[in-house]
Amino acid sequence: MAYRVLSSRAAPSSSSKFGSRFMFIFTLSLSFTYVCYSVLFCSAPVIPSSRFEERRCARAESAGAKKLLQKSAVCTEANSNRSELKATAAPLRLALNRSSRARGADVTRSKPANASSMSTSAQRYGNKKLPNALIVGVKKGGTRAVLEFIRIHPDVRALGTEPHFFDRNYDKGMDWYSFASGLKLRAEKKKKKKKTKKSR
Numbered sequence: 001m002a003y004r005v006l007s008s009r010a011a012p013s014s015s016s017k018f019g020s021r022f023m024f025i026f027t028l029s030l031s032f033t034y035v036c037y038s039v040l041f042c043s044a045p046v047i048p049s050s051r052f053e054e055r056r057c058a059r060a061e062s063a064g065a066k067k068l069l070q071k072s073a074v075c076t077e078a079n080s081n082r083s084e085l086k087a088t089a090a091p092l093r094l095a096l097n098r099s100s101r102a103r104g105a106d107v108t109r110s111k112p113a114n115a116s117s118m119s120t121s122a123q124r125y126g127n128k129k130l131p132n133a134l135i136v137g138v139k140k141g142g143t144r145a146v147l148e149f150i151r152i153h154p155d156v157r158a159l160g161t162e163p164h165f166f167d168r169n170y171d172k173g174m175d176w177y178s179f180a181s182g183l184k185l186r187a188e189k190k191k192k193k194k195k196t197k198k199s200r
């Protein structure tokens with residue numbers, strides 16, 4: 001009887017040892033997996049800093065984790081913030097610079113490659129062929145609608161297509177821009193000339 005009691009106590013102690021070991025290893029592997037996942041795929045930010053997130057997402061993107069990153073909300077947000085900032089910063093910077101230049105203020109900003117040619121051509125062209133007003137807005141912000149409403153006025157001339165000077169063609173310089181924005185006026189002048197010749 002005594003033997004039976006002892007042996008029945010000894011058996012569960014070895015199994016409980018095995019169970020606790022198993023639980024320990026299981027917990028360890030779970031936490032290790034969680035740490036790896038959160039570090040690699042930005043799903044659980046350890047440091048809640050937007051700059052850190054952007055850098056980490058960019059690093060992981062270049063490491064080839066693009067597909068998984070698309071699913072991560074943090075990275076998607078960081079990327080969209082980055083692209084929105086890129087899209088809006090350039091036009092806003094130039095619009096601000098232009099308005100302060102008109103007021104005679106000296107504004108320091110990063111110059112494009114052909115900045116010197118831009119200033120000389122601006123002097124050469126004056127403001128005659130450059131637009132008097134710019135419509136600044138984010139994508140899908142309804143800028144086209146604003147343009148169409150303003151265009152209704154008979155004294156307003158506007159390009160049919162967007163020249164994308166500030167976001168895509170900024171490096172082409174002021175010569176290109178004044179040419180693009182002057183196209184509409186030149187075309188209308190030609191039309192007027194033809195009409196007046198025909199009427200004679």
Ligand SMILES: Nc1ncnc2c1ncn2[C@@H]1O[C@H](COP(=O)(O)OS(=O)(=O)O)[C@@H](OP(=O)(O)O)[C@H]1O
Nearest residue numbers: 136137138139140141142143144145146147148162
């Ligand atoms: N008044 C007003 N109220 C609400 N929504 C308006 C308004 N005017 C334009 N829109 C909508 O704006 C979208 C087009 O914006 P954009 O002209 O800036 O588009 S684009 O980025 O230049 O392609 C476009 O949205 P989507 O149709 O979803 O593309 C327009 O329907």
